Amino acid sequence: MNFNRLSVIVALFFFIFLGFYLYLTPAFVADDFSSSLQNSPHKPPVVSEPTTRAFDGCVITGCSSHLCSEEEVATTCEFQEAYRCFDSAICERQDDGKCDWSESERIARCLETYEPVRFPTELEPDLL
Template identity: 45%
Template sequence: MKKSVIWGLGVLVLCLMGVSVYLGYFIHMKFGNEKEKEIPKEKVMQDLEVIPSPKVNIQDETTTKEAPLTFSNLVPEQTIKSPVSIVGEAPGRYFFEGSFPVMVVDAHGKVIGDGIATAQGDWMTEKMVPFHTDIQFEWKPIGMGEEPLPPTGFLIFQKDNPSDMRENDEEYRVPITFQESEDEKSVPSSKEEREKDGCVISGCSAQVCSDEKVLTDCMYKEEYICFQKALCERQRNGKCEWTMSKDISACVAQF
């Protein structure tokens, strides 16, 4: 009986020792290895490869592109009169069959003249090609109502595009100022300043020059714009009438 008890206790002790050894090994393998694998933060930062950020050249991104056309006798805001002769250089892509179109527009965007720029050398190249053009235009300082048309506009140099595909369109605009004629400079713009010798400007569109105010219907006619810078004064016949200068007469003749 005593031997059985002793053997039983021995087996129990051995089992407990085995379990203890197993648990110790398990704990060491699970938690001990993790501590060994843990790398100090400072070491990680030292081992990391530092890749410098690319520098952004702000000046390169904001630099204005060079003008595609250059001119020998034209600068922005230059005052011109008809006919105007222009000499310059344009990229070969602007030309087709050795030429490209040029337009003159007024402050309202209305085309008042056009011409053709002709290559003065080999145009089948990507390089700059010399060109020359002569353009005639007719600018009229007459706007709608009491507001005169400002003497400003644009010269538009258009890439010749025989394909008519919009993605191939290209143009270069140069702002210009139109030279007023002596007649235009001498005529004041306000209605009161244009009334001379007791004459009166009246009518719905300020189209009547008379000795007194005249009531009219308000049906508008395009030729009325011609009188927006005309003088209303007493003529040789003693009547109050519009003074028909060369420019006013040419304007009326259009309608």
């Protein structure tokens, strides 16, 4: 009788412990994940809000706000470190009438510090 009672008590504590473990684990995992994102050197892309860096009917677009265009463009959302080069660039209509980044020399120097990145200066119809 004592052995049966002991096994029931052990089983009860096991299931209580298992229940608390399963209940609390997602909270700890989510908390750990959010803190690891805050401390990560690779920040995920941030959806840009309306900005005063775009003029003359041009818009800063693309998932990582790395394109300067006359219209909104949907792009894939792979973040590349080189996209940081466009954080303070001005998007406006150029002498040729097309929207492009005005600080192109600064951007070119910045892009040289990163691995090669395919960055179309004009939007090609087959990319849309």
